[in-house]
Amino acid sequence: MAASDTALVGATTAKLEELLQRARTIKQATSIDPPLQVSKLATNNESLLGPTVEASDSHMIAIEGAAKHVFYSILASALIDDPSFVSIWNLLDILQYCGDRDECSSSLVLLLIEELLDDRDLDGCKIVFNYLESRRETIIAHNSKNKDLVILRSCNELLRRLSRADDAVFCGRVYVFLFQSFPLGDKSSVNLRGTFHVENVTTFEDYLKTEDEDEDSMQVDSSLSVKDVKDARSTPKSEERDSKLTTVKPEGQKSTAMDINELYSYFWSMQGSFSNPPRLFEGDxxxxxxKNLEATLTKFKEVPKVIQTGDSDSKRGTKRKLDDDNNELASTFNPKYLTSRDLFKLELSDLAFQRHILVQALILIDFLFSLTEKAKKKPYYLNAQKAMQYSYTLRDEDAEWALGIKNSIANYLQDGPDGKFYYRMVDTVLSRDKNWVRWKMENCQPFTRDRVPTKDFLVAKSGASKGVNSRKISKPWSEDGTLGFLSSTDDEKGLRQLRQLKLAQRLDVPSAETYVSRVPFTEPGQEIDQEMVTSEEEKRQKEEHKTSNTWRALRIASRSRLSLFDRLEDGKPLERLFQPVTSIEAAGEDNAPTGPEGRDSVPQEQHQSVEEQRADQRSQVTADAAAE
Structure with a gap:
């Protein structure tokens, strides 16, 4: 290193130490937040690291050496839990401020954070990652392309150290940070070739139990403990948590499902198809x-359900759960389940386990739907990469089976606590995943567009202003203009059109049933045809036609049937508004409370509209006031 560079390192080191001394007076807190207001350290917008010189490579290396010298000296004298460790956070804030103004390398702060993550244990990494999350927007605001590689390398290295079973929440935080740091259309995490995770092999026992061993096996009943179910759902390293278990046993059902010992090998063999779907194309x-999936679903419906009632509310809460000491609570999610035959009966009764398996089945079924003859005729499939095109075509009878089993799984997932909410979230994620698959098959076309140049914007604005200016009528309306041409109907077509204009029903408001009959895709199974439209314009026209008629039908029906709107559900046809009460109850779709004799015993006259009920209330209030 040249003498000038050595002098620059020394001067920059002294300058950084001086800035850290002044930072202690500006930021009194010893925590990560709030960030240091670095702008208060600079007077008259001058450079923080000394006089501005030409930013050469040697100059940047010298500043980086000075920053690392101060960084390591603080690490040697302070632990991450000490109040004096706030100097590290202040130093990183200062270097981030200088990097945005090209006084030092823009990726210097991330390089120091990467070394800090490598030097800490997992508890310390969580604290360092808290700093990364709180400064994410500031870090990626400027020169983000120079920082992408460091962010990707640091997060991937951290994920290698984490256990996806014991540190699932922390892994999720790292993934979310990556997704928020990179653009939406970035190809760095896209599986362009569509390869499957064939390394995810599920091993299970291949022997059959004897009858004596079956008698000694675990039984699922109302006396199940929390520990039993936790052992069945997670690895032995999972920590205990406080939750209540409820056992729901089906009543009045005959045993039609496969025996558990026989189902064991059929059930776990499905994991090979889930991890590598193309294996379904081979042989039988x-x-x-x-057969395996049908037997599994039948068994799920038969066994008693062990419901963890303490989870449904907590999963909708804040991002992370902390204890009294502000430490993150352990997560009970595990990416793989144990395949012991002794635990199989307990796992089958766990509702969370059932949902986990059925969601895997839904993902595979959606993959099969992409191999039908109609799906392969779509333009984006024909232009897709060769690796994404499969020679196998799903037969019509197999597609019909897949649609039926998908509907059965959807209905089953909606049962239980928060079933409708759970299935709606799963269906939303799978629908969005279809769009991602299509985007990938179209070779990941960019989402963003270049900004419109100022000149083009001004020209377009001027043209729009001229287009909306009032224009003079070229030929004013004369008093001689009459409607006599309507009576000059010599042909049969003209007479028929004139008679249609005189029809009295043209002046009547159409009924709600008229608009309901015009709403397309109300029959079961026709929603799939809507996805098979050949062009986006046709799809848009059908959606507008459906939305317009639905809105008109609801507006007219609100005048007389507003009290019946609670029957409507998203995705269900509007004919439910006009069905008799008895047919709704017979279908089991009316959730309104009924009396001991049922709603059929209530006279029709008692079903008043909202306007009639309000009128009765106003008349009652008037009568009470007159009596007083």
């Missing part, structure tokens, strides 16, 4: 998968 694997 698809028929075997059909």
């Amino acid at each position: 694997n698809f028929k075997q998968f059909q």
Whole structure:
């Protein structure tokens, strides 16, 4: 290193130490937040690291050496839990401020954070990652392209150290940070070739139990403990948590499901198809998968359910759960389940386990739907990469089976606590995943567009202003203009059109049923046809036609049937507004409370509209006031 560079390192080191001394008076707190207001350290917008010189490579290296010298000296004298460790956070804030103004390397702050993560244990990494999350917007605001590689390398290295079973929440935080740091259309995390995770092999026992061993096996009843179910759902390293268990046993059902010992091998063999779907194209694997999935769903419906009532509310809460000491609570989610035969009966009764398996089945079924003959005729599939095009075509009878089993799974997932909410979230995620698959098959076209140049914007604005100016009528309306041309109907077509204009029903407001009959895609199974439209314009026209008629029908029906609007559900046809009460109850879709004799015993006259009820209330209030 040249003498000038050595002098620059010394001067920059002294300058950084001086800035840290002044920072203690500006930021009194010893925590990560609030960030240091670095702008208060600079007077008259001058450079923080000394006089501005030409930013050469040697100059940047010298400043980086000075920053690391101060960084390591603080680490050697302070632990991460000490109040004096706030100097590290202040130093990183100062270097971030200088990097945005090209006084030092823009990626210097991330390089120091990367070394800090490598030097800490997992508890210390969580604290360092808290700093990263709180400064994310500031870090990626400027020169983000120079920082992408460091962010990706640091997060991937941290994920390698974490256990996806014991540190699932922390892994999720790292993934969320990556997703928020990179653009939406970035290809760095896209599986362009569509390869499957074939390394995810599920091993299970291949022997059959004897009858004596079956008698000694675990039984699922109302006396299940929290520890039993936790052992069935997680690895032995999972920590205990406080939750209540409720056992729901189906009543009045005959045992039609496969025996548990026989189902064991069929059930776990499905994991091979979930991790590598193309194996279904070989031999009789698809028929075997059909048998396995049907037997599994039948068994799920038969066994008693162990419901963890303490989880449904907590999963909708804040991002992370902390204890009294502000430490993150352990997560009970595990990416893989144990395959012991002794635990299989307990796992089958766990509602969370059932949902986990059925969601895997829904993902695979959606993959099968992409291989139908209609799906392969779509333009984006024909132009997709060769690796994403499969020679296998799903037969019509197999597609019909897949649609039926998908509907059965959807109905089953909506049962239980928060079932409708759970299935709605799953259906939303799978629908968005279809769009991502299509985007990937179209070779990941960019989402963003270049900004419109100022000149083009001004020209377009001027043209729009001229287009909306009032224009003079070229030929004013004369008093001689009459409607006599309507009577000059010599042909039969003209007479028929004139008679249609005189029809009395043209002046009547159409009924709600008229608009309901015009709403397309109300029959079961026709929603799929809507996805098979050939062009976006046709799809848009059908959606507008459906939305317009639905809104008109609801507006007219609100005048007389507003009290019946609670029957409507998203995705269900509007004919439910006009069905008799008895037919709704017979279908089991009316959730309104009924009396001991049922709603059929209530006279029709008692079903008043909202306007009639309000009128009765106003008349009653008037009568009470007159009596007083």
